[in-house]
Amino acid sequence: MLEKNQNEKLDIETRIAIPKEWKKLRDFRLNLLDDESGNSYVATSRQIREIKKRTDEQWKDILFGKDKFSVIALKDSEVVGMGRAEKYKGIWHLFNLGVKDEFRRARIGAKLTAIRLNEIKIRGGKEVYIFVSKRNVPSLKNAESFGFRRDNTFWGRVRNRMILDDVNNPITTKRIEEVLNEK
């Protein structure tokens, strides 16, 4: 892990991914799942088994299908971070944020979140959900910094849900701009 705010020196490219990058994103996600397999708050072992069984067509759809998009962080041509967004039943969801361990704490995760929320604004979205375990402090803090609040209404799988009521609210807008404008 890096010291806080070290990305100026790292020269990382962060942007919306293009469909021909699907294999790079797939490999990054699978590697991260293996690295994080002890962390049940990222995916359960059953979910990991299901993810590993996906066909190429399923991967392409999950990463770039209708009402879905992915973001990528690159150091030269190596993927060092990714995230996904998906509109489900009319509500945008953020999924699969991950940054390579050696590159954490350099605002890459924040940037990949800001890019996704900004794109959701552009696409006319409003409410946004994210699923974050209470134990996942880095991810929780990152979500809170964009204005997400925990939803305590539900039980079961959805107990980890955090909600942003309106992606256009002033706090979220300010945080997105701050992060996107950072060098």
Ligand SMILES: CC(C)(COP(=O)(O)OP(=O)(O)OC[C@H]1O[C@@H](n2cnc3c(N)ncnc32)[C@H](O)[C@@H]1OP(=O)(O)O)[C@@H](O)C(=O)NCCC(=O)NCCS
């Ligand atoms: C969560 C994750 C993507 C954060 O990525 P990152 O690039 O290290 O995060 P950033 O440097 O952009 O930090 C953004 C914000 O997150 C919070 N944060 C990040 N790491 C943190 C840590 N170790 N402790 C506390 N807060 C942390 C801070 O609020 C930070 O904002 P700040 O820099 O203004 O303090 C990364 O830790 C990761 O890949 N974790 C494993 C996978 C995972 O848990 N994904 C999320 C599933 S919901």
